[in-house]
Amino acid sequence: MDFDYIVIGSGSAGSPLTARLLEKGMKVLLIEAGKRERIPITRLPAALIHTVGNSRYDWCYKTEPDPTRNGLTEAWPRGKVPGGSSAINGMIFIRGAKQDYDAWEKLGNPGWGWNDVLPYFRRMETADNDKDNGVRGGMGPQRVSALRWKHPVSETFLKSFLAAGATFNDDMNGVSHEGVAWNQGSTRNGVRASSYDSFVRPKLGNPNLRFVDDTLVERVIIVDRRATGVEALQSGERVTFSARRGVVLSAGSINSPQLLMLSGIGDPAELKKHGIVTVVDSPEVGKNLLEHPGLYALAEMKVPTANRMARPLRGALAFGEWLFGRRGVMSVPTAQLIAFIKSRPELEYTDLQFHLFPFGLAQTKTKLKVPKADLVTILMNINHSKSVGHLELRSADPREKVAIFPRLLDHPDDVETLLRGIEWIRRICVQPPFSKDMLRFLDLPPEGSSREEEIAYLRRTTVPFFHPVGTCRMGSDDKAVVRPDLKVRGVEGLWVADASIMPRHISGNTNATAIMIGDKASDLIHA
Numbered sequence: 001m002d003f004d005y006i007v008i009g010s011g012s013a014g015s016p017l018t019a020r021l022l023e024k025g026m027k028v029l030l031i032e033a034g035k036r037e038r039i040p041i042t043r044l045p046a047a048l049i050h051t052v053g054n055s056r057y058d059w060c061y062k063t064e065p066d067p068t069r070n071g072l073t074e075a076w077p078r079g080k081v082p083g084g085s086s087a088i089n090g091m092i093f094i095r096g097a098k099q100d101y102d103a104w105e106k107l108g109n110p111g112w113g114w115n116d117v118l119p120y121f122r123r124m125e126t127a128d129n130d131k132d133n134g135v136r137g138g139m140g141p142q143r144v145s146a147l148r149w150k151h152p153v154s155e156t157f158l159k160s161f162l163a164a165g166a167t168f169n170d171d172m173n174g175v176s177h178e179g180v181a182w183n184q185g186s187t188r189n190g191v192r193a194s195s196y197d198s199f200v201r202p203k204l205g206n207p208n209l210r211f212v213d214d215t216l217v218e219r220v221i222i223v224d225r226r227a228t229g230v231e232a233l234q235s236g237e238r239v240t241f242s243a244r245r246g247v248v249l250s251a252g253s254i255n256s257p258q259l260l261m262l263s264g265i266g267d268p269a270e271l272k273k274h275g276i277v278t279v280v281d282s283p284e285v286g287k288n289l290l291e292h293p294g295l296y297a298l299a300e301m302k303v304p305t306a307n308r309m310a311r312p313l314r315g316a317l318a319f320g321e322w323l324f325g326r327r328g329v330m331s332v333p334t335a336q337l338i339a340f341i342k343s344r345p346e347l348e349y350t351d352l353q354f355h356l357f358p359f360g361l362a363q364t365k366t367k368l369k370v371p372k373a374d375l376v377t378i379l380m381n382i383n384h385s386k387s388v389g390h391l392e393l394r395s396a397d398p399r400e401k402v403a404i405f406p407r408l409l410d411h412p413d414d415v416e417t418l419l420r421g422i423e424w425i426r427r428i429c430v431q432p433p434f435s436k437d438m439l440r441f442l443d444l445p446p447e448g449s450s451r452e453e454e455i456a457y458l459r460r461t462t463v464p465f466f467h468p469v470g471t472c473r474m475g476s477d478d479k480a481v482v483r484p485d486l487k488v489r490g491v492e493g494l495w496v497a498d499a500s501i502m503p504r505h506i507s508g509n510t511n512a513t514a515i516m517i518g519d520k521a522s523d524l525i526h527a
C-alpha cells in the first residue's frame, strides 16, 4: 500500500491521531515497537502491578544518578505495547487546568489556549457523568468512568481533607479542577480503555490502515530537508517504509527526541559526538525535561485497607469478581481521590496535587510488591515544577537507550513547595475521622522535625510521577523544536505529536492531555 502518513507509536497520542487521519480518508501506516498481546492482560486494571517494570510491556528506562537527590537512580516506566503508556498507566483521567493551556498560548503557541483545546477534550470522550454543561464530552471513543468501587478508607480520607480546609469538587474534569474529587478513570465497564483499544482497534478492518507491531523505528529518512519515510528494524531485518505526505513522531517524551537526534535533528555538538551528521541545528531536542516531583507518604492504618485484597484467597475472590462482574477492587484505577489545592491562599494557581491510594506498595529493585500491612498511600506532587532535566544520546545505535538526567529537586522553590505539601499531609491526617483510624506514618518525618531533617527526607524520597514532558518543546521562537502547528522546525513533512511537545507542565496526570494533542494534531497536520 502507498501511505499518506506514517505514525510512529500507538500510544496515548499516536492512536487518536491515526484514527482521525483515517476518518479524513488518509492511508496510514502505524508502527509500534511493542508486541500485540495474545492474552490481553493490560485490560485488567489491576494488572499494572505485573506490567510496570516488565520488559514485555515496558521500555524499562533507568535514570542516571541525580545529584539533586543524593545520587538516586530509579526506574522510569514507559509503555511498550499497543496503547503505549496508556496501556500500563494508573488510568487516572484528568484534563488539567484551564490556566495551563492559556499559559501555553501565552508562551507563543496560538491555537493552544483553553478555548482551543476544550473542543478536543470534549470530542475525544464519552464520560459516565456527561453533563450538558458545555464542558464534558459525548460520543467520543475514549470512555471515562466514575469509580465502580470505593474503599471505606477513601470516604474517611475525603472527610478529613475537607475538614482540613479543601473544597469538594463534584467533577474534576468539569468547569474547574480545583478541590478534592472522586477520581475518574480511562476504563470502560471495569476494563482498562487504552488509547489503542479506544481509537485504533475499532478501525483495524479499515483498508486504509496498516498496523505493524514489534517493529522498532530507527530513524526518519530526510531527503533535501523533507521527511520521506522511515528506516526500521523488523524481525532482525532492516526495512524502509515511505509516505507521500510525511511522518509523525508519537513515540513519547523519551523516544521522540531520541528519534529526532538519530535523524540528525538536535544540538550539532551532541550529534557530532556520535558521528551523526546534523540536518537541522535544533539545540533544545531532549532538553526541557519536566516532571511532577512528589512523594508517596505511606500510612499504616488500624482498619483494613485494600492491601488485604492481595492475599491469596482474597486476591482470587477479587479476580473472580472482576472476571465475572467487572466489579470490585480490580476494576478501578489506582487512585480513589484526586485533589488540587493552593498550598498558600494568595497563589493564583493550584500548586499541589494529591492522590489517595487505598493500599500501599513496596518497590523492590525492579518490581512493585503488595506488603501485608494495612497501608494507604497519600501521593503529593508539585504541579509546575521549576526543576528541569534533560536527555542525552548514548550512541548512534537506535537500540541503545538514551541517558535520562532528571534533576528533580534542582530548584529551591520546588523544595519549598514540597515542604508545604508535607504540612498539608499532616494537616489532613490529624483531622478526624481519618486520624482515628491511622496508626502511624511509615517514614514521613514526625511533626516538629527540623527544616534540615525535612529537606533531607525530601532529597531521599522525592520521585517522579511518570509524567515526563517537554523534550520536543513547542513554541514560536528560534530554539523551539516544533512550531505551534507541530511541524519540526527546519524540515518539511515531519511532525511531533505526543506529550513531549508540552511547553509547560500541566496540573494533572498527562494521559488525557496526550490524547488531546494527538486528536488536535490530526487537524493541524491534515486540515
Ligand SMILES: Cc1cc2nc3c(=O)[nH]c(=O)nc-3n(C[C@H](O)[C@H](O)[C@H](O)COP(=O)(O)OP(=O)(O)OC[C@H]3O[C@@H](n4cnc5c(N)ncnc54)[C@H](O)[C@@H]3O)c2cc1C
Pocket: 008, 009, 010, 011, 012, 013, 014, 031, 032, 033, 034, 052, 077, 078, 079, 080, 081, 082, 083, 084, 085, 086, 088, 089, 090, 091, 092, 093, 094, 215, 216, 217, 218, 250, 251, 252, 253, 255, 256, 259, 465, 466, 467, 468, 498, 499, 500, 508, 509, 510, 511, 512, 514
Ligand atoms: C506507570 C505509569 C503510570 C501512569 N499513570 C498515569 C495515570 O494514571 N493517568 C495519567 O493521566 N497519566 C499517567 N501516566 C502518564 C501517561 O500515561 C503518559 O503521559 C502518556 O501515556 C504519554 O503518551 P504519549 O503518546 O506521549 O506516549 P506513549 O503513550 O508512551 O506512546 C509512545 C508509543 O511509541 C512507541 N514507540 C516508542 N519508540 C518507538 C520506536 N522507535 N519505534 C516504534 N514505536 C515506538 C512506544 O512503544 C509507545 O507505544 C502514567 C505513565 C506510566 C508509565
